[in-house]
Amino acid sequence: MGTRFEELAWCSTPIGELTLRRRREPVTGADVFEVKLGDEYLMSSLFTVAEVEVARLALERLEGDRLDVAVGGLGLGYTAQAVLADPRVHEVLVVDLLEPVIAWHQQGLLPVGRAVAADPRCRLVHGDFFAMVEEGRVDPDAPGRLFDAVVVDIDHSPGHLLHEASAPFYGPAGIRRLAASLRPGGVFSLWSNDPPDGEYLAALSEVFVDVDAAVVGFANPLQGGSATNTVYLATTP
Numbered sequence: 001m002g003t004r005f006e007e008l009a010w011c012s013t014p015i016g017e018l019t020l021r022r023r024r025e026p027v028t029g030a031d032v033f034e035v036k037l038g039d040e041y042l043m044s045s046l047f048t049v050a051e052v053e054v055a056r057l058a059l060e061r062l063e064g065d066r067l068d069v070a071v072g073g074l075g076l077g078y079t080a081q082a083v084l085a086d087p088r089v090h091e092v093l094v095v096d097l098l099e100p101v102i103a104w105h106q107q108g109l110l111p112v113g114r115a116v117a118a119d120p121r122c123r124l125v126h127g128d129f130f131a132m133v134e135e136g137r138v139d140p141d142a143p144g145r146l147f148d149a150v151v152v153d154i155d156h157s158p159g160h161l162l163h164e165a166s167a168p169f170y171g172p173a174g175i176r177r178l179a180a181s182l183r184p185g186g187v188f189s190l191w192s193n194d195p196p197d198g199e200y201l202a203a204l205s206e207v208f209v210d211v212d213a214a215v216v217g218f219a220n221p222l223q224g225g226s227a228t229n230t231v232y233l234a235t236t237p
Helices: 049-060 078-084 099-106 113-118 129-134 164-170 172-179 198-205
Strands: 005-013 016-024 031-037 040-044 067-072 089-096 122-126 147-152 182-192 209-220 225-235
Touching (some): 016 099, 049 078, 049 182, 049 225, 067 129, 089 099, 089 129, 099 113, 129 164, 129 172, 172 198
Parallel strands (some): 147 182
Antiparallel strands (some): 182 225, 209 225
16 A cells, blocks of 8 residues: 555554554545554544543633643543643643553654653553552552542443443442542543443432533544534532
8 A cells, every 4th residue: 555554563462463553544635543453443543523522621620720630541642632731730640551552652653642751741651540440549659649630531432342341430339439539529521432321421420410421523524424422521529
């Protein structure tokens, strides 16, 4: 495919083969960065509106400054970049299960990678975010630390998981453990590729207040129309 397709990195991980590639999208003419785990697409730079909105909408709910934010899932860096764009943010801690993804940012292989990795307010941590929430140590250097916001973009949706091991995070007990990582008035936000899930909203409402599912629309030139993602938002009492 010549310059229209390039594999930038490849490695074997405990959960499968991880590939970073860049391709020229024939419809838009833009360069698209994609990460695949085996045959499954994990992330793409083709559509990033909702990845930005999951951070922006969370921060929009918060007042004050010197905000501490935890992000579950580094991905291609657009969510972390959106957090860092808010001048009130004092520190953002980004947790990712895949160490190569962190390395790709540090090496500048991704469009926003080097800027995110080099920001002095940003810490990139290799770890299992769901296990860290379960154990009350979202910050491995400060167990029990509380955050103003926890922003999560890992699974495709609460009902479409990358691995069944994360299922407890979306149940009542997991939601309570997540809330324990937030300060009073703190905000939880979650990206989802699927439409709003009534059962998940009900589960969030048992622990949080001001629970909402924002439907984020964006242009989809590949299909000649638009598409939507969902951002779940909830605030601790």
